Amino acid sequence: MYKKLINKEAKLAVIGLGYVGLPLAMAFAAKLSVIGFDINEERLTSLREGRDPDHEVDPDAFTGKDILFTSSATSLQEASFFIIAVPTPIDAYNQPDLKALLSATRLVGNVLKPGDYVVYESTVYPGCTEEDCLPLLEQISGLKTGVDFKIGYSPERINPGDKEHTLVNTMKIISGVDEESLDVIEDVYALVVKAGVHRAPSIKVAEAAKIIENTQRDVNIALMNELSIIFDRMGINTYDVLNAAGTKWNFLPFYPGLVGGHCIGVDPYYLVHKAKELKYHPKMINSGRFVNDSMGGYIGKKIVKKMIEQGKNILGARVLVMGITFKENVSDIRNSKVVDIINELKDYGVKVDVMDPLASSDSVYKEYGFSLIAAPESEYDAIIVAVAHKDYLKLEESWFLAKTNKQGVLGDIKGVYRGRITQMGYWSL
Numbered sequence: 001m002y003k004k005l006i007n008k009e010a011k012l013a014v015i016g017l018g019y020v021g022l023p024l025a026m027a028f029a030a031k032l033s034v035i036g037f038d039i040n041e042e043r044l045t046s047l048r049e050g051r052d053p054d055h056e057v058d059p060d061a062f063t064g065k066d067i068l069f070t071s072s073a074t075s076l077q078e079a080s081f082f083i084i085a086v087p088t089p090i091d092a093y094n095q096p097d098l099k100a101l102l103s104a105t106r107l108v109g110n111v112l113k114p115g116d117y118v119v120y121e122s123t124v125y126p127g128c129t130e131e132d133c134l135p136l137l138e139q140i141s142g143l144k145t146g147v148d149f150k151i152g153y154s155p156e157r158i159n160p161g162d163k164e165h166t167l168v169n170t171m172k173i174i175s176g177v178d179e180e181s182l183d184v185i186e187d188v189y190a191l192v193v194k195a196g197v198h199r200a201p202s203i204k205v206a207e208a209a210k211i212i213e214n215t216q217r218d219v220n221i222a223l224m225n226e227l228s229i230i231f232d233r234m235g236i237n238t239y240d241v242l243n244a245a246g247t248k249w250n251f252l253p254f255y256p257g258l259v260g261g262h263c264i265g266v267d268p269y270y271l272v273h274k275a276k277e278l279k280y281h282p283k284m285i286n287s288g289r290f291v292n293d294s295m296g297g298y299i300g301k302k303i304v305k306k307m308i309e310q311g312k313n314i315l316g317a318r319v320l321v322m323g324i325t326f327k328e329n330v331s332d333i334r335n336s337k338v339v340d341i342i343n344e345l346k347d348y349g350v351k352v353d354v355m356d357p358l359a360s361s362d363s364v365y366k367e368y369g370f371s372l373i374a375a376p377e378s379e380y381d382a383i384i385v386a387v388a389h390k391d392y393l394k395l396e397e398s399w400f401l402a403k404t405n406k407q408g409v410l411g412d413i414k415g416v417y418r419g420r421i422t423q424m425g426y427w428s429l
């Protein structure tokens with residue numbers, strides 16, 4: 001298989017060209033003949049023009065690549081090595097939503113031939129690849145894994161917006177249905193991952209490794225959020241405490257904040273789902289989820305209290321929220337917890353303007369039902385810097401003073417202006 005791919009006698013297909021699939025497909029397309037499959041025509045049009053709608057892949061990176069962007073299922077017949085990188089979100093009840101994963105599996109099952117490889121990259125609970133996807137692949141293709149075709153699981157570890165830790169320089173976990181498949185999967189990934197691969201002993205281990213990376217972060221951030229609530233009652237600043245504690249060699253650097261997006265706030269629910277099936281009800285993991293999911297409402301209330309302290313009339317007060325993306329320096333607004341702050345403020349009768357230089361106002365409107373303002377107005381009662389975008393870091397107190405009325409409040413969620421605000425009411429986590 002490896003030789004055929006290298007000699008371009010066989011093609012590699014990536015199904016799902018989002019944050020994970022596109023950089024991967026582009027990296028392989030520098031060495032192999034690649035089919036990039038997606039169901040979103042708008043995205044495909046943009047990719048054919050050499051533009052990544054998520055801005056993770058530079059326009060230059062599109063030149064000279066051997067890649068076909070397509071939504072045609074029949075084009076997939078030409079592929080022999082399939083990588084599935086479709087979304088694995090949760091539903092309204094925080095349960096895994098496997099619709100896209102199973103639909104992509106059916107798609108591949110329909111074109112699978114003897115000798116082919118299927119590697120899953122989507123984040124799933126341990127057991128999902130072999131218990132949910134594999135039976136479907138076998139049923140639809142009429143082929144048997146291990147005998148006719150091979151499967152594997154290799155979780156993605158990219159961090160959107162992070163140009164330092166990339167696909168190329170981050171060790172990749174790989175797993176396969178047997179030793180032979182592990183060898184082939186290792187050779188294929190070694191083409192693009194310079195940091196090397198870690199051979200997990202089983203597919204389930206590889207799935208579990210991925211899910212606990214984000215679960216660990218979620219629980220640790222929840223602890224920081226809880227500490228922040230306690231320290232707020234004590235009148236001490238959490239970041240001051242963390243700076244002091246961080247001088248010890250084994251104190252882990254986690255910080256309080258909103259946990260949104262499609263990984264840290266979602267993956268733990270996949271693990272909880274599987275644990276419950278095994279009759280274990282996780283307490284730590286669920287507590288972490290509870291604390292982190294409550295932070296937006298908590299922050300909204302704290303800002304309202306701070307405004308009251310400053311003598312503000314809350315009903316009809318005007319607040320500017322800066323930043324709507326799920327984290328700093330990305331354009332992705334899905335599962336943004338800033339919306340919880342906004343909704344809390346609106347519940348109190350506060351009028352809220354929202355701006356973000358990286359987010360698309362249309363996408364925000366489609367997802368949350370309000371538009372972004374292009375530029376800040378003045379006479380706000382409070383400003384909340386909800387996301388620490390690079391451009392926001394250099395703002396000085398004079399900038400905030402010019403946009404607020406007397407006794408204005410600055411809500412600094414990530415504590416980036418700590419120690420620099422002397423003339424306004426100030427609150428940070």
Ligand SMILES: NC(=O)c1ccc[n+]([C@@H]2O[C@H](COP(=O)([O-])OP(=O)(O)OC[C@H]3O[C@@H](n4cnc5c(N)ncnc54)[C@H](O)[C@@H]3O)[C@@H](O)[C@H]2O)c1
Pocket residue numbers: 015016017018019020021037038039040043085086087088099100101103104121122123124155156157158159160262263
């Ligand atoms: N974004 C991250 O930082 C990150 C990191 C590690 C792992 N993951 C995991 O990787 C997977 C993909 O995440 P993402 O952030 O790239 O998602 P995404 O939403 O950015 O992209 C997914 C792409 O898949 C396409 N798609 C949806 N259903 C499809 C289908 N049935 N067939 C073909 N294409 C389909 C969508 O149109 C979209 O372009 C998820 O399981 C996620 O949890 C994401």
